[in-house]
Amino acid sequence: MTNNAVLTIRDLNQYFEQGTINETHALQGINLTVTDGEFVTIIGGNGAGKSTLLNSIAGTLPIDAGQVILAGRDITYDDVTARARWIARVFQDPKMGTAQRLSVAENMALAAKRGEHHSLFRIGTPHAARPRFQEALKRLNLGLEDRLDTEIGLLSGGQRQAITLLMATLQKPKLLLLDEHTAALDPKTSATVLHLTNQLVQEEDLTTLMITHNMQDAIKYGNRLLMLDHGKIVVDVAGEQKQHLTVPDLLELFNKASQEEMTDDELLLARDE
């Protein structure tokens, strides 16, 4: 085992409707070690198992077989609430992850308390923490530092995803899970939020797993790329190899590893579904 492993997954298997005619073996013996500070992008066609993998790590899906270890602790049988102390997640839907009727400041105060029993003494009330929140919002460069009292639900999808990301980092998580978090945004906003994501991940040195349907984004961001196919990791590239990767390279790697042909169009089309 690598010393600085943040996440270790051993022989993870997940089934849906096991024992029925509709049985799906959604994850087929996944083994994965993610080290401290790694930013991993995850790509794969529809039904490849990407969300099931993130759900298994976050605890929204009980594990059928295998082991999940986070920062040296076996969390295989911990529920989603217990895991939320260490794992932050941003979903595709901008409505998830924030309380729509609460203000930006109130949402940030809740996020800052994540996992801390006596945090009110350290963070203070939303009012006392305002300068800190304003400072954090300024980093987003979206003018949101002046919107502390605005209900989150009144902000645009892109603004909400940017704040949700920021909230995920107020208490540094051991692991950040991004579940196609820009897929519901228009291309320009998506690019802005991805840029912000990269900035926060680098500045806070966050160990991150990011699902995307866009090959270009999977190549552009992060320092490691995984491709899933039929519940298995079929491509795993990092470092120099990843830096020089192109979309045709990636398609070739995939086609070598998988029994099926995949075209870039398929992934791009899948993005709109």
Ligand SMILES: Nc1ncnc2c1ncn2[C@@H]1O[C@H](COP(=O)(O)OP(=O)(O)OP(=O)(O)O)[C@@H](O)[C@H]1O
């Ligand atoms: N709740 C469920 N009940 C039954 N089958 C499921 C369920 N969730 C996922 N599956 C099946 O498990 C497999 C993996 O699904 P998963 O959602 O993890 O794929 P994905 O790679 O995230 O796909 P997409 O890109 O379409 O979101 C698919 O065959 C899917 O139909």
